[in-house]
Amino acid sequence: MSNQNEDVLHVVGGKPLHGTIKVRGAKNFVSKAMVAALLAPGTSVLRNVPEIRDVHVVSDLLRLHGIHVDVDGAQGVVTIDAKHVEMPSVADVDTLAGSSRIPILFSGPLLHRLGEAFIPALGGCNIGGRPIDFHLDTLRKLGAKVDKEHADGIHITAPNGLKGAKIHLPYPSVGATEQTLLAAVLAEGKTELSGAATEPEIMDLVAVLQKMGAIISVDVDRTFRIEGVKELKGYTHTALTDRIEAASWASAALATHGDVFVKGATQPEMMTFLNVFRKIGGEFDITDAGIRFWHPGGDLKPVAIETDVHPGFMTDWQQPLVVALTQAKGLSIVHETVYENRFGFTKPLVQMGATVQLYRECLGSLPCRFQQRNYKHSAVIFGPTPLTGQDIDVPDLRGGFSHLIAALTASGPSDVHGISLIDRGYADFRGKLTALGAQID
Numbered sequence: 001m002s003n004q005n006e007d008v009l010h011v012v013g014g015k016p017l018h019g020t021i022k023v024r025g026a027k028n029f030v031s032k033a034m035v036a037a038l039l040a041p042g043t044s045v046l047r048n049v050p051e052i053r054d055v056h057v058v059s060d061l062l063r064l065h066g067i068h069v070d071v072d073g074a075q076g077v078v079t080i081d082a083k084h085v086e087m088p089s090v091a092d093v094d095t096l097a098g099s100s101r102i103p104i105l106f107s108g109p110l111l112h113r114l115g116e117a118f119i120p121a122l123g124g125c126n127i128g129g130r131p132i133d134f135h136l137d138t139l140r141k142l143g144a145k146v147d148k149e150h151a152d153g154i155h156i157t158a159p160n161g162l163k164g165a166k167i168h169l170p171y172p173s174v175g176a177t178e179q180t181l182l183a184a185v186l187a188e189g190k191t192e193l194s195g196a197a198t199e200p201e202i203m204d205l206v207a208v209l210q211k212m213g214a215i216i217s218v219d220v221d222r223t224f225r226i227e228g229v230k231e232l233k234g235y236t237h238t239a240l241t242d243r244i245e246a247a248s249w250a251s252a253a254l255a256t257h258g259d260v261f262v263k264g265a266t267q268p269e270m271m272t273f274l275n276v277f278r279k280i281g282g283e284f285d286i287t288d289a290g291i292r293f294w295h296p297g298g299d300l301k302p303v304a305i306e307t308d309v310h311p312g313f314m315t316d317w318q319q320p321l322v323v324a325l326t327q328a329k330g331l332s333i334v335h336e337t338v339y340e341n342r343f344g345f346t347k348p349l350v351q352m353g354a355t356v357q358l359y360r361e362c363l364g365s366l367p368c369r370f371q372q373r374n375y376k377h378s379a380v381i382f383g384p385t386p387l388t389g390q391d392i393d394v395p396d397l398r399g400g401f402s403h404l405i406a407a408l409t410a411s412g413p414s415d416v417h418g419i420s421l422i423d424r425g426y427a428d429f430r431g432k433l434t435a436l437g438a439q440i441d
């Protein structure tokens, strides 16, 4: 736990970021692959693991269930021996309440290994309601009994084991897709999951499950077919790169007029981001080792973006890019369709000098899931506007990184408070900023 002074980063902005940084495996895959290890009474080895807090949260949760976890942060290797699994006390599990969204994904594996699971209150970024109704409906369809009445969390049992079922997701939720995959691989019989999400992190989880012995296919209409098997074995796997972290550094390069080589960044998972980056006027060069992103000089161009599920423009890319859009010449529009409340981070940007207006109504003919809810989910950004340093509070993971970019873009000093929240998903960001020449303290 950091003390209050350690939780503030003093940033003197106005200097372009220049240099090379390395990005490792994806936060939104690594944690799920660690949960998958729980499905097999053997040893699994995961490589290219970033040194982020979410990895430690999942390790601690696995350990509470009697599983041996070794995290070699320097080498980026996590070894999980899940031969022995036990049910911890509610009080023990509760020590991790509110720390991430991953505990809900323990449901399927624990039901297979122990016949029951206790899920504490979930955490994760505060960017909308984030209900788990799809998760619980899926588990029920597979034969689980869900008791939500427990004061500290949710108790789930499967007295007769899990059985394959036909499941349709009302929205292609990443977590609910992963929930179904993790629960169905060992369920008796076949499961059909339609309306699923097919993010690259999900497909890498499918690759892990296939290595473990699972039978999973996916149709072009985003329907997964899972044939339950009787047992699975441990895996060895190298995690795909974190495309959100890579895009965050790319946005930082653009906003600060910089030039950053992101070692490890890969093109296929970033194609949609790269198209937008090019439309704005950013330049990039793709090599086998990574992608170099830079501001070529001259004016950046405005753009209209709608966030969406894969292969659309990721909601997690939106926040860092908005800061770069404050430096583009003209009117940009960002319409958020995944989370109803993901623009809170723009308020400090306005205090720093940006012109950002939020609207509840959907703009033009854009589809809108949140029309009826009282949230503003379209941002209109007018630029370029010079930013000046301020005191800023980190609201959430990506919003926090956006504030760092804003502080680096601004003239004068900024104090960014609550900086440790960023450790959830950005490994050694302080070291990387220093390597890129940022003036931080």
Ligand SMILES: CC(=O)N[C@H]1[C@@H](OP(=O)(O)OP(=O)(O)OC[C@H]2O[C@@H](n3ccc(=O)[nH]c3=O)[C@H](O)[C@@H]2O)O[C@H](CO)[C@@H](O)[C@@H]1O
Pocket: 027, 028, 029, 101, 128, 129, 130, 131, 132, 133, 134, 135, 136, 171, 172, 173, 174, 175, 176, 315, 316, 338, 339, 340
């Ligand atoms: C740890 C992790 O991988 N987090 C990612 C994951 O979050 P996460 O898996 O939580 O996101 P989902 O794809 O499930 O959520 C998408 C939308 O569906 C709604 N929903 C979801 C589940 C449910 O049971 N009911 C429901 O209504 C959510 O409120 C949200 O509006 O995918 C998001 C969308 O790419 C990313 O922004 C997050 O970074």
Ligand SMILES: C=C(OP(=O)(O)O)C(=O)O
Pocket: 027, 028, 100, 101, 123, 124, 125, 126, 316, 397, 398, 425
């Ligand atoms: C929203 C995010 O994560 P989580 O689902 O863990 O809150 C994120 O990674 O941007």
